[in-house]
Amino acid sequence: MTLHTNIPWSELEIGMEAESSHVCRADDFYVFANSSGNMNPMHLPKEDGDGDGKPEALAPSMWMGALISGVLGNFLPGPGTLYKSQQLSFLGRAHAGDTITAKVRLTAKGDGGLATFETWVEAADGTRIADGTAEVVAPSRKIAVDLRDVPGLTVQTHPHLDHILTLAEPMEPMPTAVIAPEDDASLGGALLAYEHTLLRPILVGCAKKIAAAAEQIGADISGLQVVDVPDHSAAAAAAVQMVHDGQAKALMKGKLHTDVLLRHVIKREGGLRxxxxxxxxxxxxxxxxxxxxxxxxxxxxxxxxxxxxxxxxxxxxxxxxxxxxxxxxxxxxxxxxxxxxxxxxxxxxxxxxxxxxxxxxxxxxxxxxxxxxxxxxxxxxxxxxxxxxxxxxxxxxxxxxxxxxxxxxxxxxxxxxxxxxxxxxxAACPIILTSRADDEQARLASCAIAVMMREWKRGQ
CATH class of the missing domain: 3.40.718.10 (Isopropylmalate Dehydrogenase)
Incomplete structure (x- = not known):
């Protein structure tokens, strides 16, 4: 049983202290952004809030203040406590991954259950990054509360695939025959992987349709190799041959049926079995x-x-x-x-x-x-x-x-x-088999996975 007990006003003694440590997580910042409506990019872990080319992932100051509220509401005085006021000055910053500690110390008791606390937040080295005073109305009687029924939260972030992308991006771009990238989704996915230095796309398909798809999404493909093969089956065969010739190290499906591609991959003669x-x-x-x-x-x-x-x-x-x-x-x-x-x-x-x-x-x-x-x-x-x-x-x-x-x-x-x-x-090489329902991130993740597989095979 998860019980939180309190200390009623009559049992409070000047000098009492309580604290709680917390590791700043990216998920915390997303929860705060959604609950508060504060979408300041300085606090969103994947965003560059000041234009310096890298995300800041700064802990929101009022989120740090909320950690003080957690100490007052959970430990001292604990359940039944109500805020009257909170004064805070912010002296420093915390980032995702930092451990910070919120602390409170009782400094005065007043009429009507009033209790005054010194409040502060410390960095891991003891430096104060927030400092202030809180006035609360302390509970008048002892209670214990079972908090097992408080719903948890699941944040829709994807750190594991983000990590794969981080590992794959510094690797050598993989020459990849992209077969029939003739619509915005399939061409856009290949170009996104190119921008992230995962792939060096070789665009195999109808040159006119590829150019039209590029124009539709406003992309410049003048620096990429385009192999004009209008027929999908012939384009798949040409891409497979590129693997045999060493021009390509992977295949990526574009706007063609999977069975058309795989038919050429699994051929006994000239395939990639x-x-x-x-x-x-x-x-x-x-x-x-x-x-x-x-x-x-x-x-x-x-x-x-x-x-x-x-x-x-x-x-x-x-x-x-x-x-x-x-x-x-x-x-x-x-x-x-x-x-x-x-x-x-x-x-x-x-x-x-x-x-x-x-x-x-x-x-x-x-x-x-x-x-x-x-x-x-x-x-x-x-x-x-x-x-x-x-x-x-x-x-x-x-x-x-x-x-x-x-x-x-x-x-x-x-x-x-x-x-x-x-x-x-x-097969003899990784095959990136995307679906029409895949979004850009899914296509990018598939490319990163293929690059990781290529690198692993090199070491075998």
Whole structure:
């Protein structure tokens, strides 16, 4: 039970002190901006508020003042306290990532339950960055309050994919054949990746349509190579050949059907097949989840066999390594967490787990069958009595078939507000397979993921 108790006015003694430390988080600043309406870019972690070329991410001064209110309302005098006045002078600044401490000291008691406090906020080195005086009406009787029912907040930020982008941007831009970038979305995504130094796009498609798309979005593509191939199938074939010739190190889908592109990728003669089955991985940054969540396969393999699932799992593990996850935890999903011969996916899951134990799948911890709840929620796993290094901590979710995977990925995107990127693996090069529904950030994330995969392969 989370109980907050108070100190009523009659028990207050001059000189009493209380404090609370807080790490300034970017999410705090976004919550304050939304609740107060103060959208000053000086306080928004991704914005450059003063035009110097970098974000300031300064803690809002009144937010720091609110931390003092938290000490008064939670600890001294505590629940039941009401403000009468607060005087503050701001002497310094705090930034996202800083630890600051709000402190109060009782200096006087007056009639009617009045209590006067010296109030201040300190930086980690003890320097005062805010200083002032508060007058409050202290509670008249002792109470204890259970605050378990106070709703929590989930901020729709995506720090994990932001981190991937930060890691990928300094790397060498990847020459990428962008196939049929003939509309504003597909061309704009490639150009955005070019601006972020992720890709060096080679635009393969109908030159007239590409030029029209560039004009529509006001982009200058005069510095980019354009290969005029009006037919989509021929453009895909030309892009695949560019990989063979060493001109391109990746492919990116534009405004053409996925099957048209993949038909040329999987050709036995002249394609980009390897010994590994092609599979797609969605890399998802879900608000409220403290790590990346990868979903596979939700885009290519409709109803994969056990043999094909081995490649799907291994492809995902390799991508997790490329993204900096040393030993990814892989949950093989089904409707239940026990083996049931009437549910074939549970048998596949059990076999995949044992294959990982025997080294036939390597580089990750694999467990299944797991239901979605006990794969990602530790309490759900404990409730079911599941003791596993993966249960409750899964970073890779392997779905039984394309239908379930596609629904899961779209639910996370459109209901849970996940930011998503994804690529096709198992070919001779990464394939950036974007959707018409993807926004610019999703396309940018997919490009960053492809760059990270390219760099990882270089080191193998």
């Amino acid at each position: 390897t010994h590994r089955r092609l599979s797609h991985v969605f890399v998802m940054d879900v608000p409220g989840v403290d790590h990346l969540l990868m979903v596979t396969d939700a885009a290519i393999n409709i109803s994969p066999t056990l043999e094909e699932k081995v490649d799907i799992v291994q492809n995902a593990i390799n991508l997790a390594h490329a993204l900096g996850i040393e030993q990814p935890k892989v949950g093989i999903l089904s409707a239940v967490e026990t083996v049931n011969p009437k549910i074939p996916s549970t048998i596949d899951a059990a076999v995949l787990s044992k294959m990982a134990d025997r080294g036939q799948i390597h580089g990750g911890l694999v467990d299944g069958p797991l239901a979605m709840d006990n794969a990602i929620d530790l309490e759900a796993a404990r409730t079911k009595g599941i003791s596993s290094a993966v249960a409750g901590h899964a970073e890779v979710l392997v779905v039984p078939n394309l239908e379930s995977g596609n629904m899961l990925a779209k639910e996370l995107t459109f209901v849970a507000h996940a930011q998503t990127g994804g690529i096709v693996l198992g």
